[in-house]
Amino acid sequence: xxxxxxxxxxxxxxxxxxDERTVVQEFVDEQxxxxxxxxxxxxxxxxxxxxxxxxxxxxxxxxxxxxGGTGASPLDYLxxxxxxxxxxxxxxxxxxxxxxxxxxxxxxxxxxxxxxxLRPLLAYDRTCAYALTEAxxxxxxxxxxxxxxxxxxxxxxxxxKIYIHNAPVADFALVLAVTDPEKGKRGGISVxxxxxxxxxxxxxxxxxxxGQRASQVGGLVFDEVRLPADALLGEEGKAFGYMMEVLAKxxxxxxxxxxxxxxxxxAAAVTQAGDRSQFGAPIGVNQxxxxxxxxxxxxxxxxxxxxxxxxxxxxxxAPDAGVLCSMAKLTASEGAxxxxxxxxxxxxxxxxxxxxxVERLYRDARITRIYEGTSEMQRLIISRALLPRPA
Numbered sequence: 001x002x003x004x005x006x007x008x009x010x011x012x013x014x015x016x017x018x019d020e021r022t023v024v025q026e027f028v029d030e031q032x033x034x035x036x037x038x039x040x041x042x043x044x045x046x047x048x049x050x051x052x053x054x055x056x057x058x059x060x061x062x063x064x065x066x067x068g069g070t071g072a073s074p075l076d077y078l079x080x081x082x083x084x085x086x087x088x089x090x091x092x093x094x095x096x097x098x099x100x101x102x103x104x105x106x107x108x109x110x111x112x113x114x115x116x117x118l119r120p121l122l123a124y125d126r127t128c129a130y131a132l133t134e135a136x137x138x139x140x141x142x143x144x145x146x147x148x149x150x151x152x153x154x155x156x157x158x159x160x161k162i163y164i165h166n167a168p169v170a171d172f173a174l175v176l177a178v179t180d181p182e183k184g185k186r187g188g189i190s191v192x193x194x195x196x197x198x199x200x201x202x203x204x205x206x207x208x209x210x211g212q213r214a215s216q217v218g219g220l221v222f223d224e225v226r227l228p229a230d231a232l233l234g235e236e237g238k239a240f241g242y243m244m245e246v247l248a249k250x251x252x253x254x255x256x257x258x259x260x261x262x263x264x265x266x267a268a269a270v271t272q273a274g275d276r277s278q279f280g281a282p283i284g285v286n287q288x289x290x291x292x293x294x295x296x297x298x299x300x301x302x303x304x305x306x307x308x309x310x311x312x313x314x315x316x317x318a319p320d321a322g323v324l325c326s327m328a329k330l331t332a333s334e335g336a337x338x339x340x341x342x343x344x345x346x347x348x349x350x351x352x353x354x355x356x357x358v359e360r361l362y363r364d365a366r367i368t369r370i371y372e373g374t375s376e377m378q379r380l381i382i383s384r385a386l387l388p389r390p391a
Contacts, residue, residue: 004297006267011082011259012308014073014315023056024083032087039088039214040360045169046214047124050094054124058084058095060102062249067106067114068122074249075311078256082304085260089364090214092260096253097165101128101174103246104191108234117172117193129170129196131161131220132243139377141176141240142185146222148177148192155179155232157192157225160204167218168206170196175222176239189239192231200225211363248314248322250372251329255307258332258368262300265336265343265361269293272346289346296339303332323385330378333368340365 008025016024031049039046053059061077063069070076077099084092098121105118120126137143146159157177164173172195180188194201204219234242270293273284283289310324318324343358344351351358369375 006263006270009079009083009086009260009263010301011075011079011256011304013076013079016072016076016079021079021083024058024080027052027056028083028087032084032091036088037355037357037360039090041213041354043208043213043216045216046091047127047169049091051124053091053095054122059098059124060106060118060122061095061099063099063102063106063118063122068119069102069106073311074252074314075308077249078252078307078311081253081256082260082263085257086264087260088214089257089261090212092253092257093165093212093215096250096257097130098122098124098128099253100246100250101130103249104174104233104242105193107245108191108238108242109193110230112230113193113233126171127166127169129164129166129173129220131164131167131173131175131194133161133163134159135162139373141189141243144176144178144185144189146175146177147181148179148190148227151226153229155192155227155229157194157200157222157227159222161220161222163207163217164220166216167220168203168216172196173220174233175220176243179236183237185240187237187240190236191233191239191242192227193233194222194225194227194231196220198225209367211360211366244322247373248325251325251378252307252310252314254368254372255303255310255325255328255332258329258336258365259300259304259307261336261361261365261368262296262303262332262339265340265358265365266293266296266300268357268361269296269343269346272343283346292342293346296342299335300339303328303335306331320385323382326373326378326381329372330375330382333365334375336365336368 057070060069061072065071081092084095121128148155148157175192175194178188179190200223202221204221207217273289274282276283307328310328313321313324340362344362347358350356
């Protein structure tokens with residue numbers, strides 16, 4: 001009977017050929033997996049890895065080639081996120097951040113913003129952050145307290161952002177701020193491109209996280225930061241619409257990341273089930289071990305198919321693409337937590353010990369149910385598509 005090769009991604013792709021897929025997977029095996037444990041232990045930001053990923057065209061997968069991107073499809077992006085996460089989720093997380101920020105800059109930025117921010121970002125000469133979350137707002141954009149007020153031709157930006165990916169290391173950030181409190185989130189919120197080395201910007205703290213520890217997370221405080229008129233990204237008051245355009249792609253990316261964690265967990269558990277013996281036989285001959293692994297393998301293939309469907313819908317501009325991306329993110333992230341748990345159980349006591357891959361995967365998986373929209377938010381989105389609210 002043929003065996004399933006868990007070393008290679010089964011996520012399909014549109015434009016990436018076999019050679020290009022092989023380049024990505026070999027990079028993961030040779031450059032990412034060998035240092036994953038060290039990155040987790042030290043929380044080090046592996047800038048050298050990201051520079052190499054930029055060289056092979058991994059950043060800005062769906063950004064047009066004319067702007068420095070790869071010009072690939074959402075399905076190609078899904079493959080890359082899954083493959084990178086199989087190596088280490090923090091590396092995939094960086095790819096997802098660049099994709100989100102790059103997509104916003106590509107779609108709504110001026111020619112000058114493309115040259116100053118987008119192209120250097122995709123070449124990884126500059127590092128980005130995406131500053132949305134605050135103490136009182138996460139999923140609810142209407143609760144944002146950060147303000148930008150006009151001062152002549154300039155803007156003065158004040159507020160605090162928390163749990164911001166790359167805040168400790170970023171060169172610039174896309175910052176959401178209220179520009180017209182009377183209009184609320186639909187018309188009253190704008191996006192600004194902010195250089196983080198300018199006066200009035202403080203990197204407030206550096207968080208230490210349960211998992212994905214090499215992903216740098218911290219706070220940003222803006223104290224009447226003076227921004228020129230051309231710091232505005234796109235049109236004033238359009239931030240809510242801009243976010244809606246990229247959120248589906250962001251959720252698809254986290255779905256791919258979660259698939260990668262699941263595949264790594266299954267691969268480690270299958271190896272353990274074959275290598276470890278108890279009572280004179282490999283533990284995998286026991287159905288108490290083998291049946292849960294069969295369930296993981298089946299759920300992983302099913303989730304992969306759903307994620308691929310969502311990616312194709314997103315590429316086609318299908319009206320249900322957003323809901324499908326929510327389904328994909330919900331299914332893959334909830335699955336990653338279960339699958340990492342199964343892997344830990346397969347390892348027994350050693351799965352609870354630092355230094356074992358499955359212990360790290362268990363920690364890395366947990367955040368996938370929270371960021372880019374919690375599982376509860378995804379269920380809300382899906383339920384509203386099923387049961388539309390009265391007008």
